[in-house]
Amino acid sequence: MVTIQQLSQELGIGVDTLRVWERRFGFPTPERNARGHRLYSPAEIDDLRIIKKLQNMGHRPKQLFALSAAERMELLNQQQPDDSHQDVQYLVTTVAASQVEKELRIQLQQRGVEAFVLEFAVPLLAVMDRGWLTGELSIAREHLLSDCLTVILKEQLIPRKVAPKVIFMTLSGERHKLGLLLSAVLFNQHGCECHLVLEELPVAEINAMVDFLNADAIALSFSVQTTPRQAKQDLAWLRKTLPKHLKIIAGGFALRDGLHLPGISVCTDLDQISSLCAREFPKSAGNQN
Amino acid sequence: MVTIQQLSQELGIGVDTLRVWERRFGFPTPERNARGHRLYSPAEIDDLRIIKKLQNMGHRPKQLFALSAAERMELLNQQQPDDSHQDVQYLVTTVAASQVEKELRIQLQQRGVEAFVLEFAVPLLAVMDRGWLTGELSIAREHLLSDCLTVILKEQLIPRKVAPKVIFMTLSGERHKLGLLLSAVLFNQHGCECHLVLEELPVAEINAMVDFLNADAIALSFSVQTTPRQAKQDLAWLRKTLPKHLKIIAGGFALRDGLHLPGISVCTDLDQISSLCAREFPKSAGNQN
DNA sequence: CCATTGATTTGTCCTAGACAATGTTATAGT
DNA sequence: ACTATAACATTGTCTAGGACAAATCAATGG
Missing domain, CATH: 3.40.50.280 (Cobalamin-binding domain)
Incomplete structure (x- = not known):
């Protein structure tokens, strides 16, 4: 159970916006504590996360709130084709903590810097984003992945003396x-x-x-x-x-x-x-x- | 001129808090635009920054709002003795962008890691904090300093195999x-x-x-x-x-x-x-x- | 097919009131 | 004189419902 403030912070949706959605669309309908303060359930949070994502993808609130939670979920799956490569998915879901860096370096070696970025890192970020949305990707793993990736990428920055x-x-x-x-x-x-x-x-x-x-x-x-x-x-x-x-x-x-x-x-x-x-x-x- | 939202974000003070301060203490008294929305002036922002700082140092709002802006400033100077070393002050105010990293590395060489952290980095952060408060330290310089410091410090992290x-x-x-x-x-x-x-x-x-x-x-x-x-x-x-x-x-x-x-x-x-x-x-x- | 206009949607801000959590002061008891 | 307890004051966060500009959509005319 989460207060409106915490929810706002987590989702990046203003406190006022959350209240006005409830007033206008009747959703979400959080419980209230003894004081009458809103308390949001995990289910509502997940749903709102999806709404936010769809909104970012260009949908308007009115349309989204007219749908059911299931329909919104379907809409999301439909719009965000799951074009992930096997090796990327593998990193996000399966690999042990101690092996992540090694795996990333292997990919870098095989592909070279430019292809690594374009063909591997980009899909990786997409899959991580998706995993974060659905809750498949734990924060711990997400952190480890982005940490390793940051370190490795920063290493690839070549110092240049006379250059733009x-x-x-x-x-x-x-x-x-x-x-x-x-x-x-x-x-x-x-x-x-x-x-x-x-x-x-x-x-x-x-x-x-x-x-x-x-x-x-x-x-x-x-x-x-x-x-x-x-x-x-x-x-x-x-x-x-x-x-x-x-x-x-x-x-x-x-x-x-x-x-x-x-x-x-x-x-x-x-x-x-x-x-x-x-x-x-x-x-x-x-x-x- | 800044909206209440922007101000809240910049100072880390809730929007509601800013409004209730105005209601209760009559300060700040921002101008209003045609819609009646608050617009805060740079002077008010500076003053609020000082209030926030003093509050963090343990003062209660009631006391602080009873003082004038000048008295608050004085209180701050009094409580925060300016014990900065010369070489630290020098880095914050004078050194050219291209020399910052070199200067930091010299200090590190001279002192060794532990003394560098305790006797140089700590006062440096304090002076930077103070400079940020008074506006002496531009964001550009602050960024450069913390960036260089971060890079150098991270280099000092020694990998340890069997260790807590x-x-x-x-x-x-x-x-x-x-x-x-x-x-x-x-x-x-x-x-x-x-x-x-x-x-x-x-x-x-x-x-x-x-x-x-x-x-x-x-x-x-x-x-x-x-x-x-x-x-x-x-x-x-x-x-x-x-x-x-x-x-x-x-x-x-x-x-x-x-x-x-x-x-x-x-x-x-x-x-x-x-x-x-x-x-x-x-x-x-x-x-x- | 593109620009203009009018209607609708949407987010942010407003006021004023409420209240729990925290901090402060006064009172009584050892 | 010092500590526990109670009464009182302060402070931040929440509530409700209203308002309105900016953004978007729909319809019209060139």
Whole structure:
């Protein structure tokens, strides 16, 4: 049994929103304690988690609340095809704690850095996300996996002396960290020096950060939480505010529908990074590593 | 100008609390937009930051709101003596971005790991904290400093094969990360294998985590946010829930007044770690590294 | 097929009241 | 003089129902 505050924190849904859903849609209908305070049951929490996920995938609350819990579950399964490779699934469900790192390193050896990121790490994150949603993946295992993956990926970052310097960050506060790290590794493979700013940074501080680190470009990742509208607005403001010579690269799920803004390179898929680097940072520009 | 939501997030004070302060104490008195929504000014934000800090130091809201902004500032200066070393201050205010890592490494070389942590990193964190409070320390610089420090400290973690395995974590959600890392490095110096869990972990998941990693002890750090009462309650519950053979080590500012619970080692200062290790993990117990 | 307008949906904020948990002070007892 | 107990004060979090702008959807006309 969970209070409304705890639930809000866990799901990333505002306290007010939870109450207004109950008022308008009659769901969830938490029990009340002696004081009349809401107490949510585990079943309600799971259901809300699914609702949140579907909402992030583009569904509107009205539609979702018109369905039953079972129908929502079905909708989720339908929209999120289970295209996971065997070896990824295996890591998420079966491998012993002590073997995780070894397995990851084997995959890295076999595939090389770029293929490891694109063909292994990306599906792995997807499967982990799914496992987290359904509760199959314990927090302990999730932590171990993302920890190992972070260590291994950071090792792959090659120091580069004369190279375009790119700062990677997110605007809104989310722990999108692994996704950012993946793209940083790819940019690094294609000749960039990468600097990760994983904490959340107020928009107003970006300029100071760019100056301070003397960067040539910033790469912004917009998480599912951010609405496309908000992303577009933020990007326009940044392009206006930041110095002209600074390149802005935008990516992330919030931009899936594309976007066209002058002076901003959009990259909706990690596959595109290779060509994006070739375009934005041509070797002729003097960065002989 | 900031909305109540943003302010709440930035200061870690609940939205309801901010409103009730206004109702009861007449402070802050934010402006309102056309809709009647509160808009907080930078001056009010700074003042609230100081109030929060003083509150964490043990003052009650009633007293604090009875004072003027200037008096509160004075109270803060009085309670927080500026005992910073020159070389620490220098790092926080002056050193160029490109020199930070070099400076840190010099200090580490000169002092050795243990003294570096106790005599340099600890005051550094204190000065950074203070700089953040007064706005002297830009977020860019703060980020760079904690980033470099994290990298360097993590390098100092020596892998140990046959050794007591300790998991470091916080219960409530705060980014106490550097503090935890400091103590982990010290425990590592005294022969422990350390595993850091920096994300916030629901209390109920701790047991699973301990099992999964096969740990001998957990070290919990309670941040300033946690009330001593809450900390005591959580610890008692954990001691009852977790297996008997698992050692529990508790530390952090929330326990500054001491605490006596059977089966729990309390450690209010990093200085005590050396003796604590000797007591809890005697070398004779079979851990020949 | 794209732009504009009007209706609907949705999240966040508002006020004002309530109350348990915690902290403080006063009173009585050893 | 010092400690237990009771009365009182403070403080944070919750409740309810109302309001409204921003976002989205549906329908209309070019």
